[in-house]
Amino acid sequence: MIARFNFAYITGLLLIVGSGLAALFLLLSPSLPEWGIRHTPHNEPKYLPLVPEQTVEQTFLFEQPLLDGVAIWFHPTSPLPEEGTLNLTIFTKSGNYTSNLPITDMSPDGLAIFIFSPAIPARIDQPGTIRISATNTSSRLFLTYQIDATKYPEGQLYYSPNPTKVGDLAWQIRYQRPALSTSLIQWLYIIILILAGLASALILIYISRSPHTTDSSVTREPSHLASSHLSSPHQTSPIPLAWRKSLVPCLLTFSVFLFYSFLLIRPGTWIGPSDFSKELSYVTASAEALRSFSWPVWSHYTCGGMSLLGNPESTTLSLSTLLALITSRPELSLWLTLALEASIASLGTFLLARALRLSTPASLLSAVIVSLSAVLPYKIVEGIVMVAGPVAFTPWVLLSLHQSIKSPSPAWLLLGGITLSAIFWRGDVHIIIGVITIMLLWSIASALRQRLLMPLLVLLTILLITFLGASIKALPYLEQIPLINAQVDPHSAQITQQRLWSDIFLHAYDRSHKIPVLHGLPEHFGYFGAYVGIIPLFLVLLSLFSRHPWRRLGWLLLLISLLLADGFLYEHVLRYLGPLSSLLRMPSRLLTISVLVIALLAGLGFDRLLQATSHRQNVARARFTWLLICLIFLVFPAYDLSRVTSSILQQYLSQRSFTVLPPPTTPTLVAHLNSSPGNQKHASTLLQAGFLLPHLCGDQNNPPEFLSKITDSATLTDYPTIISPNKITIYQPPTHANVNIRSRFVSSWQPSAGTLIAAPDQSIQLITPANSLPSIQLQYQSATIRSQQILLITFCALAILMISHFIYLIFPIFFNWRHA
Incomplete structure (x- = not known):
């Protein structure tokens, strides 16, 4: 294990070198x-x-x-x-x-x-x-x-x-x-990269040198809530006890993974007309690029060609890409990713609850609510699987923030920056704004309570590290901003005005039940459903009588998250924030944060109930009462939530008849259909066979005009053509002719011979040279590729450091040691 002081210096050196080299390569990046x-x-x-x-x-x-x-x-x-x-x-x-x-x-x-x-x-x-x-x-x-x-x-x-x-x-x-659109943007980004790396490194070193500070508002676990009264009085060694207590979250994590795996990984399981196929295309293109040792910057599969790593909604930097490389089955990798992310959410929530000094049963209840509430399965059946990323990593972000405020540590700050970056990498750009808002409120409340600026310094450090991580996707996006900047309508539902709160948290309606939405067509209930059940909500109300110091902050966070999720604030304030309005245009997704806070408050209520029923009872009666409360307020909610989650996933995950299409002999664009005989024209079926899907576009992806002409199918070119990651190769091209390539024209395409220009319909027009050539290759060249790679290598090195410190970080939480 690396000493705390040395760990800060090594981490700081990595951040300074990584950000400095990324800024240097950005300065030297070629023009486009x-x-x-x-x-x-x-x-x-x-x-x-x-x-x-x-x-x-x-x-x-x-x-x-x-x-x-x-x-x-x-x-x-x-x-x-x-x-x-x-x-x-x-x-x-x-x-x-x-x-x-x-x-x-x-x-x-x-x-x-x-x-x-x-x-x-x-x-x-x-x-x-x-x-x-x-x-x-x-x-x-x-x-x-x-x-x-x-x-x-x-x-x-x-x-x-x-x-x-x-x-x-x-x-x-x-x-x-310049590579980043304009000289002003490029120079600003270079300066911010350098400052972010330098500032985060200096703060980490400063924190490592400063004495530990302890959040005075967090007290030790009351003796009547600890499980030690059920343990042997002769057990005095903390290490065996810590190992025994670690079995609880490990079993929980493994159980959640098996539960979701059983529901998702079944023969023929798929999701119908939804964003799932778009997600599948990202994973397919990313895995193919990495398998061929290419940088995943471009996807041929959707919308006539689309930025891959530079697409804020892509999942290139996620577990699904890694699993697709291992399994060579993109669809299976997505199901495994969802199961893993649900289990990661349960473990993170359990550790966060324990860090807040909740008892072990209360922490289990919180973890069960987050991992099994309907907020995730509803999004899965709607195809919005990117929401699983925030569900998985938000507890870890808040855990890192809380531990860093309580006892500032470079390792916790680094974990916070990596997990917050992971939310952005996962592809959901809507929820991360809400997560940062919750972090800001938590830090401000802690700063006021402690009368110190350290909590705000902690938050700043996490955000600086996150900026460096997010730059891996932000740099290729800024190269081609017009690709993903279409004007989109907000999709906000007036939840309070329509009296939908009880429906959202207490009812598991049919996903296709329509909810009125301003500025657009009605949306499915699946976009809003977040069933948690009556017992957790009762415990949330009971938390009002808790003496836990986090109670007031918890209720503040819950009210703010519900206010953000309700469409009223967005409709009258947030939608006028310029570019940020598109990031916040689906406020109902922030219900994932509300469910996390509800889970923690329910844990407080559970402990308050134990406290109220444990006074003046002998050991036998106290043990019976403890078991009865766990049965009613822990086991039954777990059963209820697992029943609802199982029902949603089994009912709405369609069973696909296995239609295997022969691969096309030449790259072919095919208009997909959500419903067709034998599902032969469904997007997932076509994608599995290797067809390109011109009409599978995100709502901000500015589809080019030539796509509207493709009503059935069309070849990529009229000549023998092969596509590979970031490349289009045309064989036996004619001399001194115009070759139309039915792919989106982007200035990053560079031909090995001839000249490129955008056709009137925004496809690629290649003017071939007069001399005869066996082939002409078009290469998508990202001007900032070296900066992106340096930042990714830096974060991989930081992640390795985090793994080396994982036991050091987590074990104290199991045993509730004062200094993590």
């Missing part, structure tokens, strides 16, 4: 090409003759600082001359720049692309002029333009020697932009 606004005729196109004696000029405003290419469209049906050169000159305040293009190198459809190397420097919104002319040819070319320029008021078309025309050419400019 990005096409600006495409100026295409929005009215009837006109055609302007271009002969050697004439020039055409187009004024414009720079959209990015570095211009490196200009695309201009000519008449697509006119035969192109076999000789001559097109000359294009860019006039800016800093000088004039010229690029020449042989007419024979133009695309067959009349597209001429001029490349400038090095790129032309300029300022955003600085005016410039494009001048184009033709030389060494006697034939006419016809430029495409439009007379009505009201759509582009900053542009004017000059036709020399004729007078000025108010109009626009059909043109588009390509720029070189």
Whole structure:
């Protein structure tokens, strides 16, 4: 075991080196090409003759600082001359720049692309002029333009020697932009990365050097609640007792895992029309990429191509990817992940309850409520399986926060940052805002009670470590922000106004029961269901009479979590917070936090009940009363919750007839159907066979226009093609031709030969070179890949340190030692 002081130095060194190298690689990251606004005729196109004696000029405003290419469209049906050169000159305040293009190198459809190397420097919104002319040819070319320029008021078309025309050419400019969209964003991120690593390391070292502080509000477990009165009075060794007590949470964890495994891992089990298939596609693409030693940044499977690691909703960094690598069965790995996450939630809740000085039976009750309440199975049958991540790791985050406040320790702070990052990695970006809010309230309350700033310093450290972990996904997202920034409608239900609270916690309705939602269609009850039963709620009310010092904070957290989950606060306040509104647009998901707090308060009520019934009783009667209370208030709720959970999962997890489709001979996009004969066109069936699912998109994923044309099926290209992680390889491509690739155009695609440009329908248009090639490969290149990898390696090293300290962290909780 590493000493506390040395552990802080090693951890701090890892954080400083990891964040520093990530910032350095981000500073050195290559720029990305990005096409600006495409100026295409929005009215009837006109055609302007271009002969050697004439020039055409187009004024414009720079959209990015570095211009490196200009695309201009000519008449697509006119035969192109076999000789001559097109000359294009860019006039800016800093000088004039010229690029020449042989007419024979133009695309067959009349597209001429001029490349400038090095790129032309300029300022955003600085005016410039494009001048184009033709030389060494006697034939006419016809430029495409439009007379009505009201759509582009900053542009004017000059036709020399004729007078000025108010109009626009059909043109588009390509720029070189920084990896993270803009220089400002990139420099801010570099600075924050360095500061986060340095600050978190210094705070960890400072805490390791400072004397232990103890939360004065946490007292030792009352003797009448301890289980020692049932133990042998001759047992004095704490280590054997700790091992014996560790069997309780271990058995609980194993039992929860077996319970969910039995319900989920059955032949033919699947989830019908839902987000489950989308989740399955993330796991499939991530496992394939890692199996081929590629970085998982792009998925071919959904929405015409979609960012993988950079998708906030993806599960690339989760247990499911690891299990898919081991089992080679993505669907099985998802079921195993859900069972594991339920068991992780039960263990974390038990340890959190013990850290709060709840008795062992009360801690068991809390763990049972969190792991078996209907909040998780309802989300599973709705396909929103990403919610299992917050359910699993929120107890660990709060446990780390509580232990760090009570006795600041670098190890606990590190565990808090890793588990909070794990919630973000799991893919649910809605609940993490609520978790941070609960952490903030907990820290503020502790700071006021202790009259110290240490709790706020603890919270800051956990958030800084979380920022470094979250950057592994945030960096590739910031590279391609337009991929996932569609305007979405909020889905908030006025729970209080519609009097739904009793239905949510006390009834297990049919999942398809409709709940009215503002700004959208009614949602299934499964989105809101969080059945816990009448007995736990009775114990929550009984906790009002508890003398436990956490009671007031617990009730405050419960009220705040319910206020956040209710749609009223979101509707009138939170939805006007700009970019944050999309992260909070499903407030009902925060019921997972409410269930956790209810479980802890029910544990307080359980202990209060034991306290009220244990006074002035002999040993035999006290033992009988203890067993009776456990039977009524622990065993029966466990049975009730397991019955409801089992009923939900068995009733709504459909049984699939095993339809095995032959794999396609070439990459093929197929429109899936939620209901089809033999489920042959269900998304999961098609995905298992290797088909691409163009219509399986998230609600924020900005589907490209070409997907609307696919009503049945379409091949990826019209030529022999093979897809692999982050690659598209086209064999025997034609020379000097336009090859349409039915995949989403993103500026990160780089061809091994030829030029890429976005087609009008947002697919990829590859202009092949004039020389014959056996194949052309398109590679998705993430500009910040080295920074992402450095941060992941850093967190893997930190996780190894955490594993080495796991026994050191957990054992004191079993025995309720004062200093963890």
